[in-house]
Amino acid sequence: MPLPRIACLAVPLFPLAARLRSEPELVREAVVVVEGNGNAARVLAATRLAREAGVRPGATLPQARALCPKLVARARDETCERAAQEALLETAETFSPRVEDAGGGTAFLDVQGIERHFSPSSPGSSPELEMGRALIAAVEAAGLPARVGVAASKLAARIAAGVQESPVVVPPGGESDFLAPLPLGRLSPEGGIAMTLERWGIRSIGDFARLPRSQVASRLGAVGRALHATARGIDPRPLSVREPPSSFEEGMNLEWPLVSLEPFLFVGRSALERLCQRLEARGLACTRLEVALRLEPDGHQERAIDLPAPTRDVKTLLTLVRLELEARPPGAPVAGFTFLGHPESPRQAQLSLYGPAALSPDKLATTVARLFALLGPARVGSPRPAPGHGPERFALVEYAPPPPPEVRRAPRAGRGLLAVRALRPPIGLEVILGGAEESAESAPLEVRTPADGEAARRPRIQGAIKVAAGPWALEEEWWTETPVGRDYWDVELAGGGLYRIFRDRGSGEWYADGIYD
Numbered sequence: 001m002p003l004p005r006i007a008c009l010a011v012p013l014f015p016l017a018a019r020l021r022s023e024p025e026l027v028r029e030a031v032v033v034v035e036g037n038g039n040a041a042r043v044l045a046a047t048r049l050a051r052e053a054g055v056r057p058g059a060t061l062p063q064a065r066a067l068c069p070k071l072v073a074r075a076r077d078e079t080c081e082r083a084a085q086e087a088l089l090e091t092a093e094t095f096s097p098r099v100e101d102a103g104g105g106t107a108f109l110d111v112q113g114i115e116r117h118f119s120p121s122s123p124g125s126s127p128e129l130e131m132g133r134a135l136i137a138a139v140e141a142a143g144l145p146a147r148v149g150v151a152a153s154k155l156a157a158r159i160a161a162g163v164q165e166s167p168v169v170v171p172p173g174g175e176s177d178f179l180a181p182l183p184l185g186r187l188s189p190e191g192g193i194a195m196t197l198e199r200w201g202i203r204s205i206g207d208f209a210r211l212p213r214s215q216v217a218s219r220l221g222a223v224g225r226a227l228h229a230t231a232r233g234i235d236p237r238p239l240s241v242r243e244p245p246s247s248f249e250e251g252m253n254l255e256w257p258l259v260s261l262e263p264f265l266f267v268g269r270s271a272l273e274r275l276c277q278r279l280e281a282r283g284l285a286c287t288r289l290e291v292a293l294r295l296e297p298d299g300h301q302e303r304a305i306d307l308p309a310p311t312r313d314v315k316t317l318l319t320l321v322r323l324e325l326e327a328r329p330p331g332a333p334v335a336g337f338t339f340l341g342h343p344e345s346p347r348q349a350q351l352s353l354y355g356p357a358a359l360s361p362d363k364l365a366t367t368v369a370r371l372f373a374l375l376g377p378a379r380v381g382s383p384r385p386a387p388g389h390g391p392e393r394f395a396l397v398e399y400a401p402p403p404p405p406e407v408r409r410a411p412r413a414g415r416g417l418l419a420v421r422a423l424r425p426p427i428g429l430e431v432i433l434g435g436a437e438e439s440a441e442s443a444p445l446e447v448r449t450p451a452d453g454e455a456a457r458r459p460r461i462q463g464a465i466k467v468a469a470g471p472w473a474l475e476e477e478w479w480t481e482t483p484v485g486r487d488y489w490d491v492e493l494a495g496g497g498l499y500r501i502f503r504d505r506g507s508g509e510w511y512a513d514g515i516y517d
Contacts, residue, residue: 003172005128006239007111008149008157009092009135011084014105015076016045018084021143022077022252022271031072034061044076079251079338081105083274086245087142090278093244095135100154100239105144106161108154110239132167143274151175153235159186175233180206187230193220205231248286248341250275257296257333261325264334269318275341276312284343285310289317291324294336301330308372308380308398310344316370323374389476390484391513392424418516420500426511429461429501461512463493474502488513 011017015033020026030049034041041061053068065071089107092099098110115127118134132148139146149160151170156178160168170178179186182205184197196219202208209231217225229236250271258264279285287310291303305320372380381396430448448462470489477483485505492498498516503509 003152004110005112005115005150005152005172006154006157007096007109007132007135008151008154008161009088009107009109009139010147010149010158010161011088011105011139011144012147013045014084015081016047017105017144018081019074019077020047021084021087021274022080023074024143026072026074029072030055030068030070031074032061032064033074033076035076041073041075074255075253077253079249079253079336083250084144086249087274087278088139088144088146089242090281091138091142092135094138094281095131098239098241101242102158106158108157108239111150126169128169129167132169136167142277151178153230153233154237154239155179155187155230155235156233162186176206176209176231179231179233180204180209184208187227190223193224193227196220246342247290248275248278248343249338250278250341251292251336251338253294253336254334257335259333261322261329264325264337265318265322268321268337268339269314271337271339272314272317272321275339276314276317279312279341279343282343283345285312285346286317286341287344288342289320290340290342291321292338292340293330293334295330295332296335299330299332303328308368310346312346319370320372389474391422392426418498420514420516422514423459423512426502426513427459427461429510429512431501431503431510459512459515461493461497461499463495463497465491466494467492471503490516 016031019033020031027047028049030047030053032043032046032050032055035044036042039060039062043055043057043059043061043064045057046055046064050064050068050071053071055064055067055071059067061073064073085101085103085105088105089099089101092107092109096109096111096114100108102108111128111131115131118127118130120126120130128150132150135148136146147161147163147166149157149163149166149168149170151157151160152172152175156170156175159179159182160170184194184202184205184207187205187208197208202211208228211228213225213228216228220227252267252271254267258267276286287307289305289307291305293299293301293303295301303324305324307320311317368380378396381398383394384397386393386395432448468489468491471487472489474486474488475484478485483506486502487505488500488502490498490500499512500514500516501510501512504511
């Protein structure tokens with residue numbers, strides 16, 4: 001049975017790398033990530049410029065500033081680290097479906113057989129080395145530095161990923177030889193066991209592995225026995241495969257609270273760009289955007305923006321956030337934010353081989369989302385008939401076009417019928433009857449639109465009635481205080497044109513309801 005092959009993706013100085021992913025403009029600066037408040041804050045990680053100035057982890061912030069006056073300090077940000085860890089895992093899932101979240105900028109993935117997809121690019125290379133280089137390139141494209149180690153066990157792969165010359169591939173069965181010269185601290189033994197081994201004179205992993213297994217188990221117990229097996233390159237722990245997330249999160253804690261909208265949108269744009277890049281890498285789009293705001297001093301607000309169609313357009317999402325915050329301002333300075341995008345597969349369209357290019361579903365979704373933001377939720381959607389007899393009654397439902405047919409269907413033959421173009425709202429008419437003895441039910445002899453300031457915006461309807469058909473009565477809600485009663489006619493004018501008109505029984509006014517085309 002072949003030995004398993006496990007790759008470890010490790011991001012060095014993960015708190016710092018996660019922060020620089022959110023603020024890439026600081027990459028060329030002397031930056032430290034600190035934990036704590038005030039002068040008691042201590043350095044967790046530092047960039048190369050800061051380390052060259054003498055700044056080391058564990059130093060206090062005043063000590064670090066004394067060594068490097070131009071030092072840029074950032075507090076540790078759990079939101080940035082959470083998003084960076086998810087980006088790391090999503091990158092690993094593009095190589096293998098079996099990925100374990102080890103936390104802290106570390107991920108394990110099962111790469112058994114994946115090396116067959118890579119061919120050596122140089123005489124001294126190997127398929128697994130090429131796979132490791134491809135992993136590093138993919139993680140760097142996501143905005144994070146990475147090191148890769150490949151071995152038959154998770155421990156050996158993790159230690160191999162800690163070597164600076166990355167990627168490092170441990171040959172199958174060579175885990176014990178790889179671990180032997182390394183210091184014992186690489187195994188991270190418990191405090192009591194570490195002190196016992198130090199008294200025994202054990203300094204390297206190889207020295208510990210050469211001890212008799214039975215003697216180690218009798219003196220150090222079950223924990224010592226498992227540690228001894230690890231030192232010999234045996235790691236029985238299987239991969240704990242993670243479940244794909246149901247949403248995508250990006251955000252950060254701000255260095256200074258923001259009181260106006262424009263600076264917040266400037267910072268939020270980069271977060272939305274990272275969110276859309278992650279969605280695009282998985283072939284998804286955002287259908288619902290949740291915005292969580294952390295307010296000064298201890299406030300918290302959450303907003304939810306439902307999009308009419310899935311989209312990955314950053315400009316559209318930023319416009320929706322702007323309109324939402326303009327409509328309901330936070331009311332306090334914003335100290336941090338989180339964007340939570342709920343994914344959905346983007347809509348597909350049938351492409352044409354010979355005809356003009358079809359409208360892209362993404363562009364259509366973007367246009368609908370912008371209209372949704374500009375006009376409001378009650379004015380965007382697909383019209384559907386509403387219960388009732390009035391022809392102008394309609395309801396708006398969510399825009400969801402049906403999928404294109406799998407095969408091309410022949411168009412239906414026309415029946416020679418006319419189509420009516422409804423006029424909304426109906427246009428008022430002046431109806432001139434033949435005489436005073438004419439009743440309301442008799443056919444009118446002449447119609448015309450009133451001459452007023454709105455005449456240029458409406459179709460001009462004027463002429464003598466040549467043929468009239470009707471009336472057709474419409475009654476609705478007769479049991480209410482404001483019932484609807486109308487009499488409809490279809491009329492053809494002597495000068496040409498076929499129209500549908502009606503008279504309101506309550507007011508006696510006449511209206512043009514539609515034009516037959």
